[in-house]
Amino acid sequence: EAGVVQSPRYKIIEKKQPVAFWCNPISGHNTLYWYRQNLGQGPELLIRYENEEAVDDSQLPKDRFSAERLKGVDSTLKIQPAELGDSAVYLCASSSGTSTAETQYFGPGTRLLVL
């Protein structure tokens, strides 16, 4: 079974430029998460989808960040414009159900460097 797929793996951009990250969850997983992991820290949730609905986006900086999950499968996270402080690893995770006991499975992440 394929795991969570993310692309690109690495991205270097200049500040004020836009950037987008793509995630394909494990087949059949209805719940999808985007996390941001700063250097030396644990991941922090940005947004959670159940199917195509964003059910928790309270920690997404909505002035510059946006996300979508059309058709309830793949998802895209966008930053426009990027700032120096956005440099981090962006992780996508998925889980198969809606129970809080469900395990989240993570992709390899996209490492973003904003210059």
Add this chain to the structure above:
Amino acid sequence: AQSVAQPEDQVNVAEGNPLTVKCTYSVSGNPYLFWYVQYPNRGLQFLLKYITGDNLVKGSYGFEAEFNKSQTSFHLKKPSALVSDSALYFCAVRDPVRESARQLTFGSGTQLTVLP
């Protein structure tokens, strides 16, 4: 609010010796607890979780963790460390009472180095 503390940034252990990576938590109710491992330039890999039942949970690669409610701890253990166990380990907690949140809160991570 839920929180997790990993008091040690770095743990060094000799190969073949037992290892312990510490984790303490704070939630309003009974917690769901998770351990993940992260290798360089890789995503987080699930090791084990405690939901309910037996306080000793066994997971992947010979790891286990013991839930201790009185000490609000969930330490990760392995009887005999391998050099390949060297990685960054994260403890995470979820408060099942707060259904609307369903957020996994992670600790800051502990870098485990197993010395040959």
